[in-house]
Amino acid sequence: MSLSLRARLLLGTLTLTAMVVPLRVIIDLRAGTHASESAADAALVDLGRALAAIVPMADAPPPASEPGSSQAFERLLRSHSPERIWWALSDAQSRWMQGDVAIRSLRLPGPWPPEAPRWGDAMLDGQTLRLAELPVDCMQAQPCVLRLAQTTQRRHAARREALHVALIQGLATAVLLGGGLIAVIAWTLRPLRRLRADLALRPLHAPQPVDREGLPDELNPLLDGVDQLMQRAAAEHERQRHFIADAAHQLRTPLTALRTEAELALLAAPRDQEAGGGLVRLHRSALRAARLADQLLLLARTEASQGEPGGDERFDLRAVVHDAARDWVPRALERHADLGFHLEEAQVLGRAYQVRELLANLIHNALEYAQPADGSPLRITVRCMALAALGEPAREALLEVEDNGPGIPPEQREQVLERFFRAPGAPGSGSGLGLAIVRDIAQAHHARLILKDGEGGRGLCVRLIFPLARPE
Incomplete structure (x- = not known):
């Protein structure tokens, strides 16, 4: 079954919307997630730099059992995030110096010590942590590495929020894009509806060229054909009307004469029932033929009067x-x-x-x-x-x-x-x-x-x- 132009355009609009909206959601989700992850990673590195400024840098590593940090260090960790944060300081040989023993074995792939801050995911007791490593100076300006590990609940919440925002933006895009395209289609097809109404109401016997105002130029070849077709139909209709009118007009005079002769013959007819009956039938036939001619002439005049200006x-x-x-x-x-x-x-x-x-x-x-x-x-x-x-x-x-x-x-x-x-x-x-x-x-x-x-x-x-x- 062939689809109408409107149906085809709407189908294309829905297809385009169905392709664009998921792509927009994916792009927005990736952008939002990347932005939130980058911000969180940068904040974790900034925290590490702040901690490096106050952490006690001993000339020799303390015993391995020493877990603590200064009170200022703990206050800084708690003020940064309600999530749990572990920290550890290691030397250039990756030996633990101080901090949380639990993360001393966690390490990101790459050269050691790192030349610049880096971050990635790590596992601790089945829990995913976000691990950051940044180089610091300690022990007579010897390179050390400060590691920070943070739980990821807030990151997951940020991802869910990014997904929520992306879905809302995708829905808004679908409504605006789909509604806008549908409105454009309706506005574009409005001249075609006007053209259809114009052609439906146009009488065959009085055709004028199709009004092309507001119509796209691509329709001009079709409209040229419509104009030519209607001109031929009008010419043929006019020839038929003239023939009927001329025939009816030519018949009126002999039919009137025939009716008159039949009436006179009836008046002068002898009292012969058979002859009188024939004259009566002849008279009735003449009356019917005269009425038919009058009706044909009236039809021709009615058609000719349609579309004539100033006649009403x-x-x-x-x-x-x-x-x-x-x-x-x-x-x-x-x-x-x-x-x-x-x-x-x-x-x-x-x-x-x-x-x-x-x-x-x-x-x-x-x-x-x-x-x-x-x-x-x-x-x-x-x-x-x-x-x-x-x-x-x-x-x-x-x-x-x-x-x-x-x-x-x-x-x-x-x-x-x-x-x-x-x-x-x-x-x-x-x-x-x-x-x-x-x-x-x-x-x-x-x-x-x-x-x-x-x-x-x-x-x-x-x-x-x-x-x-x-x-x-």
Whole structure:
């Protein structure tokens, strides 16, 4: 499975962080441990120099059993560290002279006597000690060696503290590095999200070059291809629209003439039932063909109007429904249908004639195809009002047409919005363009189109929610 660019960048960021943070912890731990060890070793050597200044330097070595040191020497040892410290003074031949007998056998590798202070680890009775050796002068300026041994509890505590600090710094590095890289990735991909939204909302029939402001130069070849593709798609779409509009326009005149001739023939026809039936069927076919041509022409005009600047106007949905009522109430009465209205003011922005055609298609569909199967009277209700949330000003306008007919099954409600789709077993002989026109006009007005069950789960309710026009 191919990963998205964002996922790849995040994966790379996590991998880089996982590599850098442990390395940072190791480096910080080594640096902290080295610093604390060096400081402790230097302090031990400084203590040795201070002790060398006050230790009694005899002309001859005292007996081997003599363990002591001066009181000043002991006070200096206790003031340096709470840890146990041993000391011993040896001559140039490594013979013990005075100090603690316990460490007289401890010795660091290297030449003897040492030319400079040195230190290292040594073992005493299974315990690790830190041993320092530094050259001093004694016995008529003869070289001697002062050895100091110290327990390592404080050094271990310093190592643990260094580890604690290194882990905290590593965690801080992970948070800052990971968070910073994620923020950089989000900031870098923001123009791509804007580009995606721009392409998703761009109509095919009115393409403009992609806005490249803020986009990386590496995308220019891809965007050039997108611009060329959309230009070709727009040209093809425009050719199809012109063909449909021209064909529909050319058909209107002969279809109108055919319908007129059929009506005149019906008036002058003899009382021959067979001939009269043929003329009636001819007249109905002419009416259907004329309506199809009108719908195709309306579709072409709707598509052409999208994206045209200056075509929108502020109008009241209630006035549009009033105009439709004058046209459709008489037709509803002829069909013995109850066409009712519930109207409130709702100002929207768009093209009033297109919304009028939208409403005409919905009422026509209800009259033609929504007759209840049980023979009860057909009821059609048109609602128009402004919608407002509780305690907030209205921001949307509702236009709704509801009937008590057989409705449309939920699984077909997406398909009926496609052009020329007719549900199997649907009554009448329509072209399947009515709801497609409604969908296109709704999209042109940025309205949400919802098909749902009517009141009580019976019939069909077609709901359109328009953005409310801003107050003037």
